[in-house]
Amino acid sequence: MNIEEIRAMFPVLHQEVNGKPLIYFDNAATTQKPQSVLDALTGYYEHDNSNIHRGAHTLADRATRFYEETREGVRDFINAKETAEVIFTKGTTESINLVASSYGRKFITKGDEIIISTLEHHSNIVPWQMLCEEKGAILKVIPINDRGEILFEEFDKMLSDRTKFVSIVHVSNALGTINPVKKIIKLAHQVGAKVLLDGAQSTNHLEIDVQDLDCDFLAFSAHKLYGPTGLGILYGKRSILETMPPYQGGGEMIKEVTFAKTTYNDIPFKFEAGTPNIADVIAFQKALDFISCFGKANIKKHEDELLDHANIAFGQIKGFVPVGTAAEKVSVLSFNIMGMHPFDVGVMLDANGIAVRTGHHCTQPLMQRLGLEGTVRASFSVYNTKKEIDQMAISLSKIAKIKNK
Numbered sequence: 001m002n003i004e005e006i007r008a009m010f011p012v013l014h015q016e017v018n019g020k021p022l023i024y025f026d027n028a029a030t031t032q033k034p035q036s037v038l039d040a041l042t043g044y045y046e047h048d049n050s051n052i053h054r055g056a057h058t059l060a061d062r063a064t065r066f067y068e069e070t071r072e073g074v075r076d077f078i079n080a081k082e083t084a085e086v087i088f089t090k091g092t093t094e095s096i097n098l099v100a101s102s103y104g105r106k107f108i109t110k111g112d113e114i115i116i117s118t119l120e121h122h123s124n125i126v127p128w129q130m131l132c133e134e135k136g137a138i139l140k141v142i143p144i145n146d147r148g149e150i151l152f153e154e155f156d157k158m159l160s161d162r163t164k165f166v167s168i169v170h171v172s173n174a175l176g177t178i179n180p181v182k183k184i185i186k187l188a189h190q191v192g193a194k195v196l197l198d199g200a201q202s203t204n205h206l207e208i209d210v211q212d213l214d215c216d217f218l219a220f221s222a223h224k225l226y227g228p229t230g231l232g233i234l235y236g237k238r239s240i241l242e243t244m245p246p247y248q249g250g251g252e253m254i255k256e257v258t259f260a261k262t263t264y265n266d267i268p269f270k271f272e273a274g275t276p277n278i279a280d281v282i283a284f285q286k287a288l289d290f291i292s293c294f295g296k297a298n299i300k301k302h303e304d305e306l307l308d309h310a311n312i313a314f315g316q317i318k319g320f321v322p323v324g325t326a327a328e329k330v331s332v333l334s335f336n337i338m339g340m341h342p343f344d345v346g347v348m349l350d351a352n353g354i355a356v357r358t359g360h361h362c363t364q365p366l367m368q369r370l371g372l373e374g375t376v377r378a379s380f381s382v383y384n385t386k387k388e389i390d391q392m393a394i395s396l397s398k399i400a401k402i403k404n405k
């Protein structure tokens, strides 16, 4: 891979911030978009803008075809059996809420147990808490060790015939830990529980094969995969989706409406009420093309090299304290500088043109478990370079010196 050629595809990278060339290390929050995605967005509005699925005219037909082509692109990307198992949503958050509301309201009852982990993003905690409150179900949390890895034996002990659902993050956004999800799914299935994977941070870095993983649901967001914001995906097994009631009512999701009774559309349309996010879905195909053009394995290799490089470069800085040192990780490096608030470190890095995330990363319970208010998080993507990391190491060591002489 020629990284300079890849960088040239991302217009946003070529700017100065606070008088310094932008170094964008906030990729776990959202990745930048290649020109092909931007062109597809404007191209849709310039040439094809039309409502999909029910138009008799050429533009509607074209927009529908492009929209459904992305559904096939996503099916292929995660190796789902069929496109009917791919539902477009607003994001990972909405995908999880859809499952908690629809599957949860129908199948979870008083005394049932739902298992999540300490590593979860708020969007994989709160929907389950809301469901438990409504149904009188019990939320159980898999503990972690100090490296940020789940305690698998504890999970094993938690499972029983009361376990009805396991919803777990595949890769932690705060620490980068890769969870052993295949083993988790296998054990959960042995007690008859269904499993949802929060793939917001894994789909970008790891090969995903939902049939091989055998997950019942997978939720992820296009914007973390070089695609547009406001678009998410929910994969679900046909046999389960078909038993679930609609999440929202409206146009598109019906077969026939009378004032006496409404019959619902087939999957996936049953779960896509209203005019969907047509332009973003169409443009997302270009993001998937971008990934397949370089290959996830090559992208991951580059990102892993960046992570190794950063661990060494930052590790030499006095006062640098890494947070989350799991054996299996993606290119996310959380840390603190001794004696300094993460937000202050982030602001000082920004003054040098370096974009990182600071705070609790929407994982407050994880931060509480680690005894931290928050961290600074640098997350690397395909278009980042070792030179940028060296630049950050120079800035960071100057910042760290303020409190670590």
Ligand code: PMP
Residues within 6 Å of the ligand: 028, 029, 090, 091, 092, 093, 094, 121, 123, 124, 169, 171, 172, 173, 198, 200, 201, 221, 232, 362
């Ligand atoms: N889960 C994880 C692990 C995430 O990193 C994020 C985004 N930070 C989400 C869920 C929520 O994704 P979105 O905001 O795109 O719905």
